[in-house]
Amino acid sequence: MELIEVAIKSIIIGALVGVGVGAGAARMFHAPKAQGMGAFRTLGELNACAGDAASHFSFGLGFFFNAWASSVGAGAFTQDVDHRIIPNWAAAVLMRKGRRPEDTLHNPKKMAISGGIIGIIVVAFLNLTASAIPESLQAIAVHVLVPAANLLINPVMPVIFWLAALDAGKRSGFWGTIFGGAAHLIMGNAVPGVVLGILIGKGVDDSGWNKVTKTLLISVIVLFILSAFFRGFDIQLLESMYITPPEWLLDFHKLLGLEVK
């Protein structure tokens, strides 16, 4: 009985997620004119496969084994189901007859339909097969794809975005450097900071210090302060400077439900 329940729920979830991811990914190719959703890295990887069905499929397959292992082991699909497996496989299905990416991968309607179908299959499969996957393939995913993806996320992407910020002009370079460094310290990855730095720099380049750009800068600073606080960065900073954190600060963290060791 539970199996049927899981199967029905998986089909509904897979369809919803697949349609959203498919349409969002295709709309990314029309950004910023149309608002897309996905990720910069998804966009880059989809382009790296250059509209070749076999490459889209094998790229998705590598991450599929990893997602499968993680689902069997910990019940967590990994973010790759939405970021990599569904968009790449949906693209592979559409391109199987060698059609141009402009007519397939970049078309939200076609990607939503094929994404929905792939979503149903992938989610139902992952939820229903708690049995083991071939260990040799799981090992490839863990030893080859995961390190490569981790290298891409850190340090390759931060460096590329950072250099793009430096090349984009003085303001982007300055704010990108400030927020990039702060983001790596606080969040562990510089990309969000560099992106926000480019936003501010280019915004000011194009339209000066007006209400919009000022609000943007202030909200970014507030965001950094808040996430630093909630991740206990303030306490770590004091401790790494060999200063004992004051009792009231520790109490303040406790008050908000965050125990700091």
Add this chain to the structure above:
Amino acid sequence: MTTQTESLEKDMYKSFWYADWSFPIFVALLSAGIFAGTHMYYVYKIGAFNDVAIVAMLEAGIQGAGYGAAAAFGASFLFARVLEGALVGILDIGGSLQTGIGIGVPAILLASGITAPVENFILSLITGALLGALVGYSILAIRKLTVGQSNSTFGADIMMGAGNASGRFLGPLIVISAASASIPIGIGSTIGAAIFYIWKKPVAGGAILGAMIFGAIFPISLE
């Protein structure tokens, strides 16, 4: 001729699949699925749309160790990504929906003792859809107030370029990782990448296939 294509393009960006007004619908669909995925994890311990490390934060809360970490982590990601998504034209679904709505919001709800939206499948779909629509409309509102008002794209072209450039690194990175995993896998990956390059196919795909074929013949242990 040019004016004709321009007006055609203008019409395209007004149609359902490209328009701004349909964006919240797509976010709502995806978000409903992701939130229901968290429901699956809560009930059946399988199906959360996130990485092990992040799901572990929610699991810590379910086990009674406090939801603070998951809630703060998810909420701050959601806020940052909504702001960024509106300005650059691409909403990062990993931070905003998978971590923010899929982990952060359930953590906040469960911490306040509201379990129904996570325990009940139908309610989880509705909650996810409503939150997703809210995110979608917030993004459109921020877009109107910023990009629409000031004629600036806030460097979106620069970031698209950087995003594309980083994808190119993937092929060589896979060969390097494969070569560090074991000698046969490294050889397979190198051959696969070289063949795909000659065939004018993306190097990343060949590198993975080569690594998998040689990895199946000469398996390595998972440890």
